Amino acid sequence: MARDGAAYVCQSCGAVHAKWSGRCDACGQWNTLVEEVGARQPGALAPTKATRTRGLAFETLQAETPEPPRIETGVAEFDRVCGGGVVPGSAILLGGDPGVGKSTLLMQVCGQAALRGAKVAYVSGEEAVEQVRSRAQRMGLAQAPVNLAAETSVRDILDALKRDQFDLVIIDSIQTLWSDAHEAGPGSVTQVRACAGELVRLAKKKRVAVVLVGHVTKDGQIAGPRVVEHMVDAVLSFEGERGYPFRVLRAAKNRFGATDEIGVFEMGDSGLREVANPSALFLGEGGERAAGAAVFAGIEGSRPVLVEFQALVAPSAYGTPRRAVVGWDSGRLAMVLAVLESRCGLQFGNRDVYLNVAGGLRINEPAADLAAAAALASSALEAPLPQGCVVFGEISLSGEVRGVGRMEARLKEAAKLGFSQALAPTAAAETSPLPVTAVGRLAEAIRRIAESEWPKGAAA
Structure with a gap:
């Protein structure tokens, strides 16, 4: 029997089970159920608070909605895939195979955006600040005014981001973050869902664009619960065949642009080079x-x-x-x-x-x-x-x-x-x-x- 406040959560799809089983009933995967304390039991209602709430106000479709502003990062291929630039208050999930160049791409994006006047923060949970700085120097971005930090506690990251107003925040990666509100380990379904939810809420409240890096499984899917892909505004995938220097950025989901755009890059010694004419x-x-x-x-x-x-x-x-x-x-x-x-x-x-x-x-x-x-x-x-x-x-x-x-x-x-x-x-x-x-x-x-x-x- 599970302990009080504990449930068994599938690490593949995020389904919650009242007791352990060798096979997840939701996705059919074997040996993926892990006991996590603090997970809500299936069928249980969310805790309620006896507080006064505002009435729900409806609006009509006839109201005029201005076009959302865009932050042009200076990396034209990245801006193209995002729909013409990054929208303030949006959350973007970037996935790709290990070593394909996700961190290199985002360092180039935040460095160029900072040089254009945007206030940018780069938070790494996988590398030390010295390693990130070394990559920026190799790419010729040592003079870019980027705010660097190495942290995995989502509470500390949120406190730092709330103290100041940023235009663009890079989180590398979401699987390394952990929240003290849950006892599950970093990278688990519960932690990924909770940390992503907190960062998405911050993006909407502070009108800051947040880019989350996500690891992928052996099947090429972004690791963690699929609910994370529903929470964010855009899901981008960075692809590249081994043995080829070419990298392709695709949008699988984009609430602010088309999903059939691609950005083409060529990997070199000093980072990624944009390819304006892929045909040649x-x-x-x-x-x-x-x-x-x-x-x-x-x-x-x-x-x-x-x-x-x-x-x-x-x-x-x-x-x-x-x-x-x-x-x-x-x-x-x-x-x-x-x-x-x-x-x-x-x-x-x-x-x-x-x-x-x-x-x-x-x-x-x-x-x-x-x-x-x-x-x-x-x-x-x-x-x-x-x-x-x-x-x-x-x-x-x-x-x-x-x-x-x-x-x-x-x-x-x-x-x-x-x-x-x-x-x-x-x-x-x-x-x-x-x-x-x-x-x-x-x-x-x-x-x-x-x-x-x-x-x-x-x-x-």
């Missing part, structure tokens, strides 16, 4: 394009991005051929292979198939179907696409090539980077600044690749 970065060096390569004209957020799809189709040495994909959805690859076999006559049943998105970028658009199919067909047929050709379009199960959104913006970006033609859906030819090889069926696109039927001046 992901395409790499020029030169003759080999068979199995196709340049995809995609859209990430509000801007077009060109990236290269690389495919390799090789005879299989085993009874079961391999299907390996990096940077794209494996289920989507299986669908494209099935359409190529059933609608276009290509055979992949006895071949290994490898598909890679160059540069470590992950593509989630259905518009990449035609680029992946063109790369696979080019490799299987040993027929390279023209050097100056971009490809985009969605493929249906019937083999139809469908139009996608913002086709004109995709083609304009390709023209700006020196591409001379496009393999695209029929609707793209109406307002295209480039010559378009329009295809309505996937079989027609494969026939053009096999027979090298391209406009003059666009030879492979």
Whole structure:
């Protein structure tokens, strides 16, 4: 039986149980229940106070609401993902794999914001002040007027933040904080939920923007209860493939901006460098394009991005051929292979198939179907696409090539980077600044690749 005032809390989802069990009934995880004193028993009511409360006042939708002001940090890619800057009074949760550069990014953000006149505080629960100062010196931000502190007690942090008015506060990280109101250890579900709630309330009351760093689990999810993601105004993820210097900042949730924007950075010896033109970065060096390569004209957020799809189709040495994909959805690859076999006559049943998105970028658009199919067909047929050709379009199960959104913006970006033609859906030819090889069926696109039927001046 649990002690008085104690309950068993799942460390995976935060569900509270009256007694211990090997498996959490809420999320199904095993061996995640930990006894915590002070946690509310399931079904118990919250304690009440006999105090006089104000009446609830309603307002109408017709009232004018001014646009929330923004704090421009000076890091344009970070401001872009946040919706044009950081909103005072907002709470932002930033997650990412260990070593991806979360602390480096936030040091750059707070340093640049402080140099622009904002009053910034950086509170580290993982490093000493000397370590944070050393990183700032390496990044060339030693003269930035940033207020540094190393503390893990949320009570001491709140007292310090209440004594002065800050514009931006960085907490690195939320899993290291602890509250003396709970007996659970730092990093537990109870502590993370309580500390995050206190900091979010401070952000709303003092009109200060708070950025919380969150660790991630092996599944890539932010550690701790999901209620933390509901409490904050924005959830950002900082991604990067090992072996690549590129880092991508994405917004999974944003109450003050779009959730499909990305910010691209390049990691260097002196910190992160903003990449204003990701297309030139992901395409790499020029030169003759080999068979199995196709340049995809995609859209990430509000801007077009060109990236290269690389495919390799090789005879299989085993009874079961391999299907390996990096940077794209494996289920989507299986669908494209099935359409190529059933609608276009290509055979992949006895071949290994490898598909890679160059540069470590992950593509989630259905518009990449035609680029992946063109790369696979080019490799299987040993027929390279023209050097100056971009490809985009969605493929249906019937083999139809469908139009996608913002086709004109995709083609304009390709023209700006020196591409001379496009393999695209029929609707793209109406307002295209480039010559378009329009295809309505996937079989027609494969026939053009096999027979090298391209406009003059666009030879492979």
